Amino acid sequence: MNDIVQMEYDYDFDKFDMKSLLIVLSKYGGTTVYIPSLSTVHKMMRDKHILELSNSGVHPEDIANEYTITRRRVDQILKKEHEILMKELSKKKYKSVTQGSGINCIE
Known part of the structure; x- marks a missing residue:
């Protein structure tokens, strides 16, 4: 089995400097890390x-044309990005409200 793993994950650690490698290993060693595709x-x-x-006022139809996607896809992306932004703002608001209140906030 080790031979299969070695063939699938043949890393060239010579390309990394030792300090960077140690930082990565100390932070993520022994865990599973997701690395998105390009x-x-x-x-x-x-x-x-x-x-x-x-946000700067460009019309969605113009954005769609620039990226060669549909106007509907632009609307979907804007909705998704808005939801992400609201979630992040909500976390920050919750964190600021709980600071100094004696409530422990775990992220």
């Missing part, structure tokens, strides 16, 4: 940019 990261960056464009 296309997922591109979509996340695109979605953030679409939100920024919308």
Whole structure:
């Protein structure tokens, strides 16, 4: 089995400097870490940019044309990004309300 794992995960640790490797190992060693695909990261960056464009007043139809996606997809992305933003703001608000109140907040 070790041979199979070695073939699937043939890391070249020579490309990492030792300090960086030790930092990663001390923080994440022994855990499972999700690393998104490059296309997922591109979509996340695109979605953030679409939100920024919308917030700066760019019409959704123009955003759709720029990214060659449908107007409906732009609306879906804006809804999703808005929900994410509201969730983050809610967490910050809850944290600020509970600070100094004696209530322990676990994140």
